[in-house]
Every structure is written in C-alpha cells, then in structure tokens.
Amino acid sequence: MATSHLPSFRRRALSLSSFNVPRRYHTPIFLLQGLCLAPAAVGFFHQLSRAWYPPLYDPTHLFHVKSTPLIYYVSMLWCLLVGYWSSILTTSMARRWLYRYQVTNVMLRLLVLTGVNWLGSYWIYRSYGPDQPIWIWMTISGLLLLANVSKLMWTTAIDPKYQSKFASPSPINSLNSLKKTSQDIHYRSTVVRVLVLPLMVVLFITMFAMLFQVAHMRQTAAPTHMQVDAKPHPAFSHQPGNTRVMVFVLSAWTPKSYEKRRVFRETTMQLIADADPNVTFHVEFVIGQPPTEQVRATMNAKIEQEIAEFNDLKILDTSDKYEDLSEKVYTAMEWMDQYQFDYLMKTDDDIFIRWDTISKELRAMGKQQRYWQGLAYWNIPPIRDARNKNSEMDYTLPIFPPYTAGALYILSRDVVRLIAGVGGPRLFVKNEDQNLGIWLFPFNIRPIHDRRIQQIDACEEDMIAKHFGDFDEPGAIGGTMYDMINNLRQGRKMCEGFRVNVCAMCYPCHGKATNWREWNFACNDIKGVTLLNPPKLTIID
Incomplete structure (x- = not known):
C-alpha cells in the first residue's frame, strides 16, 4: 500500500488533541493552532469590557450607542462559538494537510489560514461598525459554519482516500457498502455534534435574551422629548x-x-x-x-x-x-x-x-x-x-x-x-x-x-x-x-x-x-x- 512508506507519525490515526508530529514541531504547530483563537478572544474581552462599562457614544462621538449590557453578553456567546468553530476548522485542516504534505508545508498553510481568519474578522467588524456586536459575531460564525460544512462534505464525498484511513481495512468487496454507510453516519454525527448542537444552544439563548430586551425596553423607554439627562425648568x-x-x-x-x-x-x-x-x-x-x-x-x-x-x-x-x-x-x-x-x-x-x-x-x-x-x-x-x-x-x-x-x-x-x-x-x-x-x-x-x-x-x-x-x-x-x-x-x-x-x-x-x-x-x-x-x-x- 502507498501508506506503508509514510513515517510512523503519518500512519497513526490523528486526534484533535495531538497531531503525532515529531517533537521539534510540537510547539510551532500548537502556536499556529492557537492563533486561530485570537479574533474570538479579542472580541470576547472587548464585549466583556463594554458590558461592564457601556459606552455612551460611538468612536466618532456623534451618535448615541444603542447596545445594552445584555446585548454585549449575548455577543460574548457568539465569540465563544466563533473560537470553537475556528479551532475545529484549523485542527481538521491541519490533520488533512499532515496526511498529504510535509510538516513545514503544513505550517505555512496554517499561517495563511490564520491570516485569512484575522483579516476576514476585521473586515466584518469594520463593515458593521462598533454598535452591532451580535451581528458582527453572527456573521463571522456563519462563515465559519459554512467553511466547516464545506470541509466535511469535501473530505467525505470528494476525498474518500483520506476518510478511508479512519475505517478498518477489509479485503471483502461486499463490505464496501457498509463502509460507505458508516462514513455517512460518521459525517452526519460530526455535523450534529460539532456544528448543529452548539449553534442551536447559542441561537436559543440569543432569541430569549432579545425577547427579554424588547420587553424591558418597552417598559422603561421614555419618549425622546423627555430626555432623562435633562433637568426640569x-x-x-x-x-x-x-x-x-x-x-x-x-x-x-x-x-x-x-x-x-x-x-x-x-x-x-x-x-x-x-x-x-x-x-x-x-x-x-x-x-x-x-x-x-x-x-x-x-x-x-x-x-x-x-x-x-x-x-x-x-x-x-x-x-x-x-x-x-x-x-x-x-x-x-x-x-x-x-x-x-x-x-x-x-x-x-x-x-x-x-x-x-x-x-x-x-x-x-x-x-x-x-x-x-x-x-x-x-x-x-x-x-x-x-x-x-x-x-x-x-x-x-x-x-x-x-x-x-x-x-x-x-x-x-x-x-x-x-x-x-x-x-x-x-x-x-x-x-x-x-x-x-x-x-x-x-x-x-x-x-x-x-x-x-x-x-x-x-x-x-x-x-x-x-x-x-x-x-x-x-x-x-x-x-x-x-x-x-x-x-x-x-x-x-x-x-x-x-x-x-x-x-x-x-x-x-x-x-x-x-x-x-x-x-x-x-x-x-x-x-x-x-x-x-x-x-x-x-x-x-
């Protein structure tokens, strides 16, 4: 088989916790994997600071900021989801690349992927502006969801050779259909466990938080002509x-x-x-x-x-x-x-x-x-x-x-x-x-x-x-x-x-x-x- 000539770290099954690469590459791979979390981490702590100390004006000091602490807390959940999906995507892509390429080539690809992640997150933030925190991180998570689903579909349907290394080898041709069914079940299970369940949890929390926010604003909002910071004459x-x-x-x-x-x-x-x-x-x-x-x-x-x-x-x-x-x-x-x-x-x-x-x-x-x-x-x-x-x-x-x-x-x-x-x-x-x-x-x-x-x-x-x-x-x-x-x-x-x-x-x-x-x-x-x-x-x- 072609895989018999691969190094031992290439032949062993790869897990999310370990890439089974030579020891001298452990630290660089770990750092590159961790860099994908930077946008989500920065966003999380930025939203946390705004939730604790809500700004009065946007950076131009022209318009009142409409977001409330609750909105910033909900956006923090989307930041966590973005970090989770970024880690899943980076880890799975690293596993696939390590199966096909040399380690130094994989490190370069990881660096490019991280750069795309950073630039895309920054562009979305600039497009929405500072007073749309939930929309910013929902959009970023939506793009990551699309990327993860596309990656799973690619490796399942278009690249069966990569998927076959996770299945038990069998010389019996009659078991091919069973292998195909097993791969489909594995694919669907991964989508549900890694993508759908976290998304549904965050969506439900967002929905209930926004309903609460609307009800609270209806009860407490005063007409614009009755400015709360103005004094009676x-x-x-x-x-x-x-x-x-x-x-x-x-x-x-x-x-x-x-x-x-x-x-x-x-x-x-x-x-x-x-x-x-x-x-x-x-x-x-x-x-x-x-x-x-x-x-x-x-x-x-x-x-x-x-x-x-x-x-x-x-x-x-x-x-x-x-x-x-x-x-x-x-x-x-x-x-x-x-x-x-x-x-x-x-x-x-x-x-x-x-x-x-x-x-x-x-x-x-x-x-x-x-x-x-x-x-x-x-x-x-x-x-x-x-x-x-x-x-x-x-x-x-x-x-x-x-x-x-x-x-x-x-x-x-x-x-x-x-x-x-x-x-x-x-x-x-x-x-x-x-x-x-x-x-x-x-x-x-x-x-x-x-x-x-x-x-x-x-x-x-x-x-x-x-x-x-x-x-x-x-x-x-x-x-x-x-x-x-x-x-x-x-x-x-x-x-x-x-x-x-x-x-x-x-x-x-x-x-x-x-x-x-x-x-x-x-x-x-x-x-x-x-x-x-x-x-x-x-x-x-």
Missing part, C-alpha cells in the same frame, strides 16, 4: 402634563434691539394670555457678548436693569455680531438642551407672533418627534456677491439643503438634541436659517412648509408670524405692533390698516400690486419656496 414645574414650549427670541446689544424687546413684551407677548391653557410658553431673549467695549459701556447699565426687571434676557458666551448669528443660535440651543421641554420655538425681536393660534395647533397635534415647521426654502444657491450682506463664501457646495426662514420655526425636542446635544464638529455659515438646514440634513429631517410665516412687508389674516423690521420709511407697512395688538383686542381684522396690497410669499397674488413670481420665486405647497430661474451653480474649491 422652573417655568414648567407647575404645569404637569402640559405641552411645554421653550422660546428664544434672537436679539442684540444695540439700542434699537433694546427698544424692540420693550415693544415685543408690550404687544405680541400679551397674546400668550390667550393661548391654550394646556400649552405653556417660556420666552427668553438671547444676546451674546458685547461686540465692543464702547457698546458695553453704553448699554451695560440698561441691560442689567432689564434683566433685574423682567428676568427674561440671557447673555450667552458667544459673539453678538451679525455675521456670527449661526453660532449664537447654536449656543442658545446648547443652553436650552439642558432642560426638559416638548418644543423649541425660535423667533426674532421684530416679529409679531400669534401665540394663541400656535398654542391651539400644538395642543391639537400633541407631542411629536422629528418635527420641524417653518417657511421652507429648497434648492437655494448661496449668494456669491461679496457686496451683499448675506453673501456666503465659506459654504463650498452649489446649493443649500432645505431650510426655514429665521423669522419663526418650531422644532420638536428630539431635533434640538440632534443639533446641540451630541458631540462632533459643526459647520457655521453666515445665515442662521440656512445653517439649520445644514445641521439637520445628515439626519434626513425635512421642514414642514408653513406659508403663514413671512419676512417681507406683507400682511395676511391667517399669518402666525408678521415681520416688523426696518423698511426705510416710517409707516411703510401701515402700522406698528401696537396697532396690530389693538386690532385683535378690539375685534378687528389683524391686518386692518396695514399694507395688504403686497403679495405674501406663496399666497395667491390676484388683485395684488406685486407678484412673487416676478421676484424669481416659485412655490410648492409641500416643499416651499425655490427660485423660478436659478443662477449658474458655483462650487468653491
């Missing part, structure tokens, strides 16, 4: 169950803004008393640090008196310059993110707001998630003319993501957390309304278009935000905030006496003196405002 402490709306009004250190805050309090804020009793608004004016020492010296005494009298003005540790509006808005959201509330509303100190209408709509809508309402714009390119105060040279892409006008927009609590409650770098452009769209674009959150919010000198009876900015001449829009509050208090139409011949954006223009289409705008009831004839798009390198 004193303004909402006596209104349990109410819809809580935090409002920040963007203002400045200038004498003109000081006067606007006074008018804002005496006019539009008076409508808060008419709001739905189940909706609570808390209003804070927001300013930054004085832009110059001259401004500080001129306005500081007035600002301090204003804070002492009204206690509704917050001075943030950020710039108060016009070109830094985006940073001021972001800092305001960071400050408000520490509190519990249901909605955040942002507006300016020259906007007349229908608090009564907004409160009724919020009450009817209830608490929402991923909610963003405002006068929406889409496919708007940056202004590249440096002479324009709203020009944008730092934003390199040809168009802005969808955004809402800064006159007024409403965000649900979870959206504020996505903007200001997670780590990571932030891009700041000059205009804060466009910056909001940039921040929310990666989360695939799109604004709900509301044409009732206007920034031009138009007036419509159903508006919820009317702009009272500077229009160069006194009485340009037909009245003041005092006139508008008086109209409402005396039962007149809100826009009586105001300039109504200007066609408000996205409203019908029949019978109006102006038409927003002539201003190169187009409107979509869902998407909002865009340009009728957009200019040539530009990209800044």
Whole structure:
C-alpha cells in the first residue's frame, strides 16, 4: 500500500488533541493552532469590557450607542462559538494537510489560514461598525459554519482516500457498502455534534435574551422629548402634563434691539394670555457678548436693569455680531438642551407672533418627534456677491439643503438634541436659517412648509408670524405692533390698516400690486419656496 512508506507519525490515526508530529514541531504547530483563537478572544474581552462599562457614544462621538449590557453578553456567546468553530476548522485542516504534505508545508498553510481568519474578522467588524456586536459575531460564525460544512462534505464525498484511513481495512468487496454507510453516519454525527448542537444552544439563548430586551425596553423607554439627562425648568414645574414650549427670541446689544424687546413684551407677548391653557410658553431673549467695549459701556447699565426687571434676557458666551448669528443660535440651543421641554420655538425681536393660534395647533397635534415647521426654502444657491450682506463664501457646495426662514420655526425636542446635544464638529455659515438646514440634513429631517410665516412687508389674516423690521420709511407697512395688538383686542381684522396690497410669499397674488413670481420665486405647497430661474451653480474649491 502507498501508506506503508509514510513515517510512523503519518500512519497513526490523528486526534484533535495531538497531531503525532515529531517533537521539534510540537510547539510551532500548537502556536499556529492557537492563533486561530485570537479574533474570538479579542472580541470576547472587548464585549466583556463594554458590558461592564457601556459606552455612551460611538468612536466618532456623534451618535448615541444603542447596545445594552445584555446585548454585549449575548455577543460574548457568539465569540465563544466563533473560537470553537475556528479551532475545529484549523485542527481538521491541519490533520488533512499532515496526511498529504510535509510538516513545514503544513505550517505555512496554517499561517495563511490564520491570516485569512484575522483579516476576514476585521473586515466584518469594520463593515458593521462598533454598535452591532451580535451581528458582527453572527456573521463571522456563519462563515465559519459554512467553511466547516464545506470541509466535511469535501473530505467525505470528494476525498474518500483520506476518510478511508479512519475505517478498518477489509479485503471483502461486499463490505464496501457498509463502509460507505458508516462514513455517512460518521459525517452526519460530526455535523450534529460539532456544528448543529452548539449553534442551536447559542441561537436559543440569543432569541430569549432579545425577547427579554424588547420587553424591558418597552417598559422603561421614555419618549425622546423627555430626555432623562435633562433637568426640569422652573417655568414648567407647575404645569404637569402640559405641552411645554421653550422660546428664544434672537436679539442684540444695540439700542434699537433694546427698544424692540420693550415693544415685543408690550404687544405680541400679551397674546400668550390667550393661548391654550394646556400649552405653556417660556420666552427668553438671547444676546451674546458685547461686540465692543464702547457698546458695553453704553448699554451695560440698561441691560442689567432689564434683566433685574423682567428676568427674561440671557447673555450667552458667544459673539453678538451679525455675521456670527449661526453660532449664537447654536449656543442658545446648547443652553436650552439642558432642560426638559416638548418644543423649541425660535423667533426674532421684530416679529409679531400669534401665540394663541400656535398654542391651539400644538395642543391639537400633541407631542411629536422629528418635527420641524417653518417657511421652507429648497434648492437655494448661496449668494456669491461679496457686496451683499448675506453673501456666503465659506459654504463650498452649489446649493443649500432645505431650510426655514429665521423669522419663526418650531422644532420638536428630539431635533434640538440632534443639533446641540451630541458631540462632533459643526459647520457655521453666515445665515442662521440656512445653517439649520445644514445641521439637520445628515439626519434626513425635512421642514414642514408653513406659508403663514413671512419676512417681507406683507400682511395676511391667517399669518402666525408678521415681520416688523426696518423698511426705510416710517409707516411703510401701515402700522406698528401696537396697532396690530389693538386690532385683535378690539375685534378687528389683524391686518386692518396695514399694507395688504403686497403679495405674501406663496399666497395667491390676484388683485395684488406685486407678484412673487416676478421676484424669481416659485412655490410648492409641500416643499416651499425655490427660485423660478436659478443662477449658474458655483462650487468653491
């Protein structure tokens, strides 16, 4: 027989515990066999450390990690299964190779097999990411299961010569069928004992653990707008169950803004008393640090008196310059993110707001998630003319993501957390309304278009935000905030006496003196405002 010329260690039956190789090869073979366990061992202790000390954020510090200690413990079972099957595959392949090749050749093959195991495990880990521990090790174990089954099928069906060395030799041809049956039984028994049984045990434990996890999360999970790490705000402490709306009004250190805050309090804020009793608004004016020492010296005494009298003005540790509006808005959201509330509303100190209408709509809508309402714009390119105060040279892409006008927009609590409650770098452009769209674009959150919010000198009876900015001449829009509050208090139409011949954006223009289409705008009831004839798009390198 051909095997009679093999060395004695080749002729003896090989076991999983010993390869029957010359003594000088014992240590190298043992080390090569043990290297196959490295990915499973590293994974096991990594999952153990995460189970004991669960991370709060992923390595980018951008997103919350969703895996719980129970998930990490279950993934440890899959790591053990991966180590067991890696050992079985490496041992069985070493046995087969030792039957056919020289020991040094077998050691090289084992080294290659170990390298493939390591690289494959690392690639799968990188593909899934750090917050999918069970899927990572289930995938690796699935590939090892396929490799073990393929190896058994190969050695049983395609390589009978290798299998025959484990069977008792017989010269009687009539026993061939019995040998074949014995080999099939041995093959099936090996599959069940080595592969199926361990897999079924781990699968059942995983299934029951995940069912328990789902039941536990249903019992303990709180809505996103009720952040467990946020603290109650004193303004909402006596209104349990109410819809809580935090409002920040963007203002400045200038004498003109000081006067606007006074008018804002005496006019539009008076409508808060008419709001739905189940909706609570808390209003804070927001300013930054004085832009110059001259401004500080001129306005500081007035600002301090204003804070002492009204206690509704917050001075943030950020710039108060016009070109830094985006940073001021972001800092305001960071400050408000520490509190519990249901909605955040942002507006300016020259906007007349229908608090009564907004409160009724919020009450009817209830608490929402991923909610963003405002006068929406889409496919708007940056202004590249440096002479324009709203020009944008730092934003390199040809168009802005969808955004809402800064006159007024409403965000649900979870959206504020996505903007200001997670780590990571932030891009700041000059205009804060466009910056909001940039921040929310990666989360695939799109604004709900509301044409009732206007920034031009138009007036419509159903508006919820009317702009009272500077229009160069006194009485340009037909009245003041005092006139508008008086109209409402005396039962007149809100826009009586105001300039109504200007066609408000996205409203019908029949019978109006102006038409927003002539201003190169187009409107979509869902998407909002865009340009009728957009200019040539530009990209800044």
